[in-house]
Amino acid sequence: MxxxxxxxxxxxxxxxxxxxxxxxxxxxxxxxxxxxxxxxDDLSREYALLTLVSTELAAVRGDGDVLTLQFSDGEVTVLLHITRTEQGTHRIDGWVDAAPESVVIVHGSDDGKVRDAQLGEHGRFEIDGVGAGLVRLRLTVRDDQGAAHDMQTPQFEL
Incomplete structure (x- = not known):
């Protein structure tokens, strides 16, 4: 031209x-x-609102830290109770206010180690033996109408 x-x-x-x-x-x-x-755009999937509920020292089974975290994306809320085990790893007990289909923890970056949680009744789940470092939770839940909803927490440090 x-x-x-x-x-x-x-x-x-x-x-x-x-x-x-x-x-x-x-x-x-x-x-x-x-x-x-x-x-x-798609903010709820990438960044859930993080609220630090409480941090205290545990008096049961040693001097491990106890941490309670709450995450919400406006539709789903998850509460985590994190304790340090005697072996130096962490146990995460969690509760979701919807019916969970899957809960996984991602250790490290997005392509890091992934572990499934053991799902219980009424939105309860647990993950034992989680090592220290940055982690995030990925959840898939069903609402009352049966529609799937994915949620991902921001990374937090254990």
Whole structure:
């Protein structure tokens, strides 16, 4: 393409932009709305709200730490009670306010070691023998209508 053809195309595109700006102008808040929409797109799946409920020293079976965490994405809430075992690993007891189909813990990065939880009744689950480091929980639950909902917590450190 020669520079003359390029200049002709640029002039044509400029006239088209001016015509469309007059006929169908862009809403004044479109850019802000799009930035906000992209920022929150699928936010509930990627980042659940983390609330530190309590941290205390355990008086039972040694001097291990006890940590209680609560995560919620607005639809599903999970409560975790984390204790250190005598072997130096961690035990996670959890409760979900919906019927869990699967609960897994991912140790390290997203491609890290994955372990399934043992599911109990009424949204209860447990995972024993979890080593120290960064972990995240991935849950699939069913709502009252039977629709599946996936939730993933942010990483937290054991």
């Amino acid at each position: 020669s520079s003359a053809e390029f200049a002709q195309d640029a002039a044509l595109f400029a006239r088209m932009r001016a015509m469309w700006a007059q006929v169908d102008p862009m809403p004044a808040d479109l850019i802000d709305r799009m930035v906000a929409a992209i920022a929150v």
